[in-house]
Amino acid sequence: MILAVNWSHVWMVTGLGFMMVITLLVVLIFILKLLGAAISGAVKAPKASAPKASAPAATVAAAPASNGADDDLAAIAMALHLYFNGVHDVEPTEIHIKRVERSGWNSKLYGMNNLHR
């Protein structure tokens, strides 16, 4: 049974097939890296031309820290920004109570019939 197999072709399919999978995916790696570099370059360009801001939020965000701390600092910076610039949501202090009006829909009185005695 084993002798009947065209082993040279089988080995060719195995070796060439696997190498092709690897090669194709390596090509994709280069393309993805290129894509990433091109897009991040395009994104970074306007940042470089931006004026050096002295806002507290920007100062805090620029501080070197680990990834977890970055998130905390970003949250604190956002809170300070909202507080100092008065952007935080303001609750209205007025209380509105709508006067209830009686009608045939909500009052029993209007729905009662006169009883004939």
Place this chain on the structure above:
Amino acid sequence: MGDILEFFEQMGFMNITWQQGLMLLISFFLLYLAIKKQYEPLLLLPIAFGMLLTNLPGAGMYHSELWSAFLDANSPAYHSYGTIMREGGLLDILYIGVKAGVYPCLIFMGVGAMTDFGPLIANPKSLLLGAAAQLGIFLTFLAANAMGFTEAEAGSIGIIGGADGPTSIFLTSKLAPQLLGPIAIAAYSYMALVPVIQPPIMRALTTKKERAIKMSQLRPVSKTEKIIFPIAITTIVALILPDAAPLIGCLMLGNLAKECGVVDRLSKTMQNELMNIVVIFLGLTVGATATAESFLNIRTIMIMSMGIVAFGCGTAGGILLAKLMNVFSKEKINPLIGSAGVSAVPMAARVSQQVGQEENPSNFLLMHAMGPNVAGVIGSAVAAGILLTMLG
């Protein structure tokens, strides 16, 4: 009296063979696994029920002889869908979608719409792990040839190692349609058993120190990158390997619909309604191909045993390449993420996370493992395209 006797003679009970009885028992067992143990219930339940329906004598829902004639070049019904529509049962008609390779592509569309390729774009090196995990496909192809299967059949058996049900069905329907039932069931069963098959191999091939390696956080990926990715991958892969275009094209179409943000309705339909409908049809019809005569033979047992070898080799291939990459690169990779290179999304990535946390509870490998995991989907589709080109 004659009518009553005739009625009794037509009853399934009077016509059932022991092989059909055994297949019914197997289907009950699979239903038990799906419902009670919840092993991949979305797939296993329709597959098991399809198996139940097809093995009920006299029900006439699926006719394997019609499909044999469909494949026989000397038969008048050769490649005649008209004959199937005219003489087939419900499951025969639904099975046309499998035969024509439509369902696997539609499922890939849904998979694409549900997949975030961000971890792969952030760390393109993980594509290498996805490629290495395809080793199982080609080693099993060798083994299946040695066991007496034809090259086309061996290619279809090997693709089980890609751990990707739709890809296995797509390739088998083209190369060796007569083996579709056992191969589909092997592929889906082993996918469900990823949490059982992979951890012992992962522990055997890695040291405690390697399993505890922490990886640095992935870079954020911009929306533009996520939109360009599916377009670029489709164009490049289809230009290099046209046979992989149906699978990769549908996968990336689904992903583009999700990422572009302008066709939310289409994206949701692909993820939910379309995907669910196709899963029902595919599961039922794949289960229906598991008739007693096609399933209960030595070849099925050989396919099932080679399927597990394919899975194991794929897992080992990913882990070993991750270890090799650690020798050459400064930034260490946890080799456990290599096992996620067999596609089985997202179970394989979840297994990497679980095994990693056993060694180091503060280690979160899930997102790192998702890179090789989705790379495995691309890798297995590419491998299927290559096998189709070489053996089809």
